[in-house]
Amino acid sequence: MVSVPHASIALQAALNEVSTEIDRQFDKLLVVPADPRAGLYQAMRHAAIGGGKRLRPLLVFATARLFGVDRNVTARAATALECIHVYSLVHDDLPAMDDDDMRRGKPTVHKAFDEATAVLAGDCLHALAFEILASEATHADPFVRIELTGELARAAGPAGMAGGQMMDLEAEKTSFDLPTVTRLQAMKTGALISCAVEFGAILGRVPPEGRTGLRGYARDVGLAFQIADDILDAEGDEALAGKKLRKDGDAGKETFLTLLGLDRARAQARMLIEQAVSHLHAYGPEADLLRDIARFTLERDR
Secondary structure: OOOOOOOOHHHHHHHHHHHHHHHHHHHHHOOOOOOOOHHHHHHHHHHHOOOOOOHHHHHHHHHHHOOOOOHHHHHHHHHHHHHHHHHHHHHHOOOOOOOOOEEOOEEOHHHHOOHHHHHHHHHHHHHHHHHHHHOOOOOOOHHHHHHHHHHHHHHHOOOOHHHHHHHHHHOOOOOOOHHHHHHHHHHHOHHHHHHHHHHHHHHOOOOHHHOHHHHHHHHHHHHHHHHHHHHHHHHOOHHHHOOOOOHHHHHOOOOHHHHHOHHHHHHHHHHHHHHHHHOOOOOOHHHHHHHHHHHHOOOOOO
16 A cells, blocks of 8 residues: 555545556566566565656546546556566666666665676566557557557657766766756656657547647656756655655756745746646536646645
């Protein structure tokens, strides 16, 4: 069970339900074989099962719910997206990247196993994401599967998360201005958040021209989420976060916090959340979970 202080009752229930479902999906997909690959599967399970906010899967579920999408279909698409997020954490934690010892309150994969196994576990989670999306079990319509696959590939690649991570590595060597930091975080963090909302719309067969409001919502939530992360990195409790904090400051990186200051950063995040909620004006109570997720972005402590 995921316990999240400050979450509404509805949001807490949704977080618990989605977390349980994603763990169930991974448990089913990652059965440990009785052969020399056992350690690889165990490492994948260590990374993927139990822990994390499951924010991206929750956004898939909350958006798909607007359009009455079958929950089993949604669960598979959400799991594919979470595969990409988890693989990125496994690789980001490696000594060649962020060199972290703890993630989600437990040892990182390269610490619990070894570096080679961690690299392979991340590679396999990446591959698993696209295997899930290519399967007819995810969606009967091949055009929906193709669109999901293309969207995830863009969000994960050089124009999205991986490109943002490369910019983040370069940030240790040079000073970035606010527009550059904004672009970095829109790619590194925002791309998968936007992809989650896009997934829900694709599953709901919403045409691209009908997704403008949802895309605006996702963009603003993604940036607000990162500003909140920067504040937590500077002021948060490592025991609650389940990972090492204050890394960006130690590395000398420019962040929203260093560029804006604490008060302006908080005000900017609040403005983004208000803007995100306003993008949902075309929807009624069925979008309340998306509104709750947006507001929770600023209230979380991990």
